[in-house]
Amino acid sequence: xxxxxxxxxxxxxxxxxxxxxxxxxxxxxxxxxxxxxxxxxxxxxxxxxxxxxxxxxxxxxxxxxxxxxxxxxxxxxxxxxxxxxxxxxxxxxxxxxxxxxxxxxxxxxxxxxxxx
Amino acid sequence: xxxxxxxxxxxxxxxxxxxxxxxxxxxxxxxxxxxxxxxxxxxxxxxxxxxxxxxxxxxxxxxxxxxxxxxxxxxxxxxxxxxxxxxxxxxxxxxxxxxxxxxxxxx
Numbered sequence: 001x002x003x004x005x006x007x008x009x010x011x012x013x014x015x016x017x018x019x020x021x022x023x024x025x026x027x028x029x030x031x032x033x034x035x036x037x038x039x040x041x042x043x044x045x046x047x048x049x050x051x052x053x054x055x056x057x058x059x060x061x062x063x064x065x066x067x068x069x070x071x072x073x074x075x076x077x078x079x080x081x082x083x084x085x086x087x088x089x090x091x092x093x094x095x096x097x098x099x100x101x102x103x104x105x106x107x108x109x110x111x112x113x114x115x116x
Numbered sequence: 117x118x119x120x121x122x123x124x125x126x127x128x129x130x131x132x133x134x135x136x137x138x139x140x141x142x143x144x145x146x147x148x149x150x151x152x153x154x155x156x157x158x159x160x161x162x163x164x165x166x167x168x169x170x171x172x173x174x175x176x177x178x179x180x181x182x183x184x185x186x187x188x189x190x191x192x193x194x195x196x197x198x199x200x201x202x203x204x205x206x207x208x209x210x211x212x213x214x215x216x217x218x219x220x221x222x223x
Contacts, residue, residue: 035212037160045152045160045203047211061211062117095159101207102150104171106159 002026004096004107011113012086019082020110022096029077030054033099036070036081038092039109050099051079086114118142118206122215128223129194137189137218139204144184148208151180151189154217155200163202164189196222 007021022034036048049060053072060070067090072079079096094110097103119142129135139149147167152160162171164180167187177192191198199222204215 044217045154045205045214047213050210059210063211097159099207101148102162102165102205103152103160104162104165106161109159 002098002105004098004105006094006096006107006110009111009113011115013116014085014087014114016086016114017082017084018086018112019080020094020112022079022081022107024077024079024098027098029072030074034072034079035097035099035103036068036079037095037097037103039095040089040092048081048094053079086112088114088116090114117211118145118209118213120204120206120213120215122202122204122218124218125216126219126221128221130223131194131196133194135191135194135220137202137204137220139182139187139189139215141185141187141206145206145208147183148206149180149182149187150205150207151178152203152205153198153200154203160203194220 003025005023030053033050033052035050038046047061049070051058051070051072053074058070069082091114096107098105121140123138149167151164154160163174163178168180179190182188202218
């Protein structure tokens with residue numbers, strides 16, 4: 001059974017760093033792109049970026065590029081999304097998803113709250 | 117980026133109604149179009165991919181159609197479990213943009 005299990009909710013202050021994770025199981029991690037999608041409070045879905053774990057080929061949404069870093073550790077079947085300096089506008093739920101074109105499998109979401 | 121525009125943004129309907137949601141793209145592309153259902157506090161759930169292919173386990177009252185730059189999601193007979201928000205998404209070109217969503221509410 002394919003599963004994507006994300007790390008727990010985080011509450012951070014502006015300027016702090018953060019790394020959230022998405023652990024995959026039930027399939028060959030290196031054969032599928034993993035993506036990150038954010039959902040800001042009360043709004044719709046927006047792509048952050050995607051990564052191909054086999055070679056770490058990474059693509060970012062141009063509107064978000066430079067604000068986050070996506071990475072993957074294929075030895076432990078885990079993808080990451082990280083910030084070096086959080087802003088209040090990063091407050092959102094972040095979902096990881098396995099892509100095969102469309103997104104057939106999703107993690108449960110990680111709530112990130114940035115507030116002073 | 118390919119912009120995706122859904123209509124309507126919200127919709128009220130009765131159980132048993134037939135409902136259609138439309139998604140228009142800012143440019144034409146191959147049928148790399150998916151529809152998702154999202155309920156409050158939950159991750160999106162894939163319903164339809166490649167514009168018209170029903171995901172395994174999804175009830176047959178859901179169907180997708182369209183091509184080029186206009187696509188539709190139809191629910192043939194609304195059930196209580198169908199009241200949710202629906203999103204279209206193109207995956208022809210990254211960033212794989214979503215529509216803004218259609219909130220389907222009980223009348």
